[in-house]
Amino acid sequence: MISFQEIIVASEIGCIYGILALGIYLTFRTIDFPDLTCDGSFVTGAVVSAVLIKNGANPFVGILVATVAGGLAGFCTGLLNVKLKIDALLSGIIIAFMLYSVNLRILGKSPNISLVGEQTVFSFGNSLIISVFFVGILLLILTYIMNSDFGLGLRSIGQNRKFAAANGINVNAMIFLGLILSNALIGMCGAVFTQYQGFCDVSQGVGCLVIGLASVIIGEKLLDKIKFFNQLKCSIGLRNLIRIFSIFACCVIGSICYRIFISLAINSDMLGLKTQDMNFITGLLIIFVMGRRKKC
């Protein structure tokens, strides 16, 4: 059976991957852009921070630079889609494909780096507290952005682009900014996760998108159950903030639920599942949740 320690570890990884889920939510839901760059930008973030740390940089600087690198990847996808008019899906795939070479270049000689013995952000204290702290700060920043006039404009282009354009919103600029913001978060997630596991590999980004999507879908399912904010007796501004916060918080909670579910499945002796079955279980989970969504 699953031990308490394993649940803690699953929560830690869930929290860190919650940053990825936030990034995925920004593209797939907020601006309605099926962005597949994340499999590449996640690794870019990871390798950038690993190489910097290996060269003696501060781990926080590593995360910051990784975030910028991720944002740059998002910018490139935006360039392909908005300026060169390449299909959204294809733009992401091309950039992710190209990033593989870029990531190998950044890594230098070997396709992986070990951070054992190096100082990381998790050297400063309890891993769970640090991951909750990271994701908590990001949640607050995102809530603030999405509650502003700019954030409202960003959200509107995912809902109705014709309306957005007619109301003076620069749709192309918003797609750019949405992609930059999303991939910056994904790059940051890659950096934090690499520091957490003390290891970075050029192929660790495979399946990121599916994991992120699974988290977002589970989160949305949870959100449907807790629509409490309309009954709240508080000022309009605060109520709106709580509403937006809960949307993003549900992505993170979805990510934690996903990790706990996976470790429950893998650790259950009865099912006889092994680590290599993870992708299959993830796929089944998404099919189960999405299939149910369609019925209602």
Next chain:
Amino acid sequence: MLRMKNIYVREVLVDLNLTVEKGEFLMVLGDNGAGKTTLFNTISGAIQPFQGSIFVDYEDVTNKTQFQRANLIANVFQDPKVGTISNMTLRENMNLAYMRGRKRKLSTCCSEKRDELFREKLIELDMGLEDRLDSYAGELSGGQRQALSIAMVFLTDSKILLLDEITAALDRANSEKIINIVYEKSKQTCKTCLMITHSPQIIEQFENNVAILEKGKIRKQGIGFATGCFAS
């Protein structure tokens, strides 16, 4: 005032010239495929003309994009689902329209001051929407949603109002109400209005000022000949 000179758009608009004075309420008529919607898209900036120029109050806007023109030109669409966002509350919808033509900053979009303005605008519609700022636009009926999109258009002082068959999706009682609101408010605020319509009642009810579009050109423009036109 709106002035269009020698506009060419693909094969649809061919050497089109049109002048609409400030405060004028002009009905645009024409068969399907005559280029009415293309004309509106060209004015709003969604389509760039190959040739010709467009002026709003002597300002040349030909090379401005749609979002750059948003402070001058406002649209109400035929389908209220396009003119409002279903998954957003009335407050959010109105906030989006309130910022049309202004810089969208990182400051919070909800304030009591804006709410008061929104309520004031919604009270004018007399549909009870002023108490429903927290409702989602998707929860409203078609008529209410169209009324909301009209309230949104009048939140900013744009110079030109483009109304594309705004009553096509509504029943008769609602369409009369909506048209009356638009007409009165546009006269109050002295906006230049262009309206696409196929309804003879509407044309006769309001001024009878029409422009007939045929094969990409304005064939006739003026007051009082629309009735005969429909008969033919």
